[in-house]
Amino acid sequence: MDSKETIQQRKHRRFLTENTDFEVRSLDAESFNESELIHPWYYNLKYLFAGLLFGIILVKAEVISWFRIQEMFRLQSFHMYGVIGSAVVVGILSVLIIKKFKLKTIYGEPIEFVSKKFNKGNIYGGLMFGFGWAITGACPGPLFAQIGTGATVIIVTLLSAVAGTWVYGKFRNNLPH
Amino acid sequence: MLDLLKQPWPWYVAGPLIGLMVPALLLLGNKSFGISSSLRHICAACIPAKIPFFQYNWKKELWNLFFVSGVLLGGVVVALFLQNPEPVQVNGALVSELQQYGISNYHGLVPVDLFNWSNVLSLKGLIMMVGGGFLVGFGTRYAGGCTSGHAIMGLSNLQLPSLVATVSFMAGGFFVANLILPWILKL
Numbered sequence: 601m602d603s604k605e606t607i608q609q610r611k612h613r614r615f616l617t618e619n620t621d622f623e624v625r626s627l628d629a630e631s632f633n634e635s636e637l638i639h640p641w642y643y644n645l646k647y648l649f650a651g652l653l654f655g656i657i658l659v660k661a662e663v664i665s666w667f668r669i670q671e672m673f674r675l676q677s678f679h680m681y682g683v684i685g686s687a688v689v690v691g692i693l694s695v696l697i698i699k700k701f702k703l704k705t706i707y708g709e710p711i712e713f714v715s716k717k718f719n720k721g722n723i724y725g726g727l728m729f730g731f732g733w734a735i736t737g738a739c740p741g742p743l744f745a746q747i748g749t750g751a752t753v754i755i756v757t758l759l760s761a762v763a764g765t766w767v768y769g770k771f772r773n774n775l776p777h
Numbered sequence: 778m779l780d781l782l783k784q785p786w787p788w789y790v791a792g793p794l795i796g797l798m799v800p801a802l803l804l805l806g807n808k809s810f811g812i813s814s815s816l817r818h819i820c821a822a823c824i825p826a827k828i829p830f831f832q833y834n835w836k837k838e839l840w841n842l843f844f845v846s847g848v849l850l851g852g853v854v855v856a857l858f859l860q861n862p863e864p865v866q867v868n869g870a871l872v873s874e875l876q877q878y879g880i881s882n883y884h885g886l887v888p889v890d891l892f893n894w895s896n897v898l899s900l901k902g903l904i905m906m907v908g909g910g911f912l913v914g915f916g917t918r919y920a921g922g923c924t925s926g927h928a929i930m931g932l933s934n935l936q937l938p939s940l941v942a943t944v945s946f947m948a949g950g951f952f953v954a955n956l957i958l959p960w961i962l963k964l
Contacts, residue, residue: 621814622938623809623811623813623926625808625809626782626808626838644840644843647808647844648845648846648850650805650905651846651851652851652854653798653847653875654844654847654848654851655848655851656854656859659855660785660791660795662865664887665824665886668894668931670867671948672950674954674955675869680801681788682788682792683791683836684924685781685792686793687793687931688796689790689796690797690799691800691929691933692932693797694796694800694933695803695933695935697915698803698804703804706806708901708963713934716921716936716940719900719939721921721938722920722927722942723919723920723942724945725917725918726942726946727946727949728916729913729920729945731919731952733946733954734788734949734953735909735912735961739812739913740813740816740913741845744848744849745851746847748848748849748851748856749887750852750853751780751886752894753892753894753896753906754892755894756906757909758910760908761914762820762951763911764911764915764918765816765817765912765917766826766831767798768829768918769830769831770828770830
């Protein structure tokens with residue numbers, strides 16, 4: 601890199617290479633937490649099965665319903681708060697147990713957690729997603745499940761969400777983070 | 778038993794089961810629970826267009842695309858075998874509010890009065906399906922995660938940024954559902 605780089609430029613370059621994604625592990629600079637094992641593609645079928653169960657739960661709990669989301673945002677029902685709240689409690693306990701007993705994956709690799717840094721996108725992007733959530737009545741998971749239940753028109757919403765992700769990627773450098 | 782499964786599942790059954798997705802994915806292969814990143818992988822795989830944000834080895838995240846395919850199949854399985862024949866039961870206040878906008882069909886989880894193919898090109902349809910979808914895709918990636926990645930996985934790992942993101946999701950949702958959506962539904 602150019603040694604005459606200003607602090608501003610360096611900060612910007614660092615931001616561009618930093619992983620701001622809370623979901624994508626393979627992009628973390630220290631890839632210690634990422635599986636080193638190379639498996640054939642069909643090992644991924646277990647995630648298809650996990651997704652299948654998750655999809656069934658989402659639909660049967662009516663989490664994918666536009667009506668339930670409207671109730672949630674009008675404080676007209678406890679249902680969604682109960683679902684998310686109890687999921688978080690079980691999630692916290694599970695993570696505590698995994699950390700306490702240093703549990704390993706089924707392939708014997710240690711399970712590791714990374715802490716992610718705050719950036720302003722957590723707020724601005726979060727608000728934008730909230731707007732979209734109230735309008736479509738769906739977060740990304742339910743979009744897939746809704747299409748599965750036969751609401752084929754939601755393919756339009758999903759494609760538009762892909763487009764939104766692409767536009768974010770395109771203009772990411774110009775957005776406040 | 779099958780009749781019981783066909784009924785809507787209460788929150789205290791569904792919530793803990795959703796929470797168990799967190800350890801399940803960690804134990805299966807050190808994977809972080811999250812859905813919205815699948816949209817990023819789709820961009821990286823299909824339309825990367827030399828954008829740095831989409832230049833990475835998406836094949837390493839292939840598991841995530843299998844996972845969301847499973848979610849879609851889950852919807853198919855319910856539609857085929859576990860469909861609840863009754864209309865969705867919602868709060869009476871919401872029913873009378875929605876009646877003003879001509880929404881009266883509660884037979885699907887997705888309201889057919891709003892989301893249907895003949896509505897896609899109407900102003901209301903464009904705002905709700907195309908505009909809403911765009912906000913979901915743009916917002917989740919800008920925030921670095923969605924309800925699953927932040928509100929469930931991030932909070933499970935006690936990540937403060939995930940709490941900020943979750944509060945922002947809810948604030949944005951409350952604002953639009955109560956103050957903006959009525960105007961859209963009137964169209």
